[in-house]
Amino acid sequence: MQDRIAEWAGPDDEGDGYVSDLSTAPGWKVGGHIAWNLTGPTALNCPSCGTELSPLLTAASSEWDAGTTSWIPYEDRPTADAGRAWGPTEVSPGRGRLVIAVCPADPHHPIRLISQ
Numbered sequence: 001m002q003d004r005i006a007e008w009a010g011p012d013d014e015g016d017g018y019v020s021d022l023s024t025a026p027g028w029k030v031g032g033h034i035a036w037n038l039t040g041p042t043a044l045n046c047p048s049c050g051t052e053l054s055p056l057l058t059a060a061s062s063e064w065d066a067g068t069t070s071w072i073p074y075e076d077r078p079t080a081d082a083g084r085a086w087g088p089t090e091v092s093p094g095r096g097r098l099v100i101a102v103c104p105a106d107p108h109h110p111i112r113l114i115s116q
């Protein structure tokens with residue numbers, strides 16, 4: 001399977017890369033999926049009811065980097081190289097990304113903070 005994916009994805013230095021350009025959106029976002037780049041996936045279950053937690057909000061120190069330029073919003077592309085255009089909020093959470101995960105079964109159940 002890994003060989004088939006590598007054949008489909010092509011060389012890393014040509015065109016879009018699956019992980020960096022197509023599957024894992026960097027930056028701030030509501031909902032979506034958690035990027036487990038640093039630690040690998042971990043089970044996130046609600047401590048009150050056991051339901052799998054869902055990402056509510058991701059806060060990130062940058063909206064893109066040199067490997068994720070395909071995610072630069074079209075309106076930001078003309079000035080993408082200026083100053084700190086990649087980090088307009090100037091928020092720097094922990095390791096670069098903080099996810100607030102919530103229980104979809106009951107909003108009163110405890111939240112969980114994930115730093116990646």
Ligand SMILES: [Zn+2]
Pocket residue numbers: 046047048049050051103104105106109
């Ligand atoms: Zn719960």
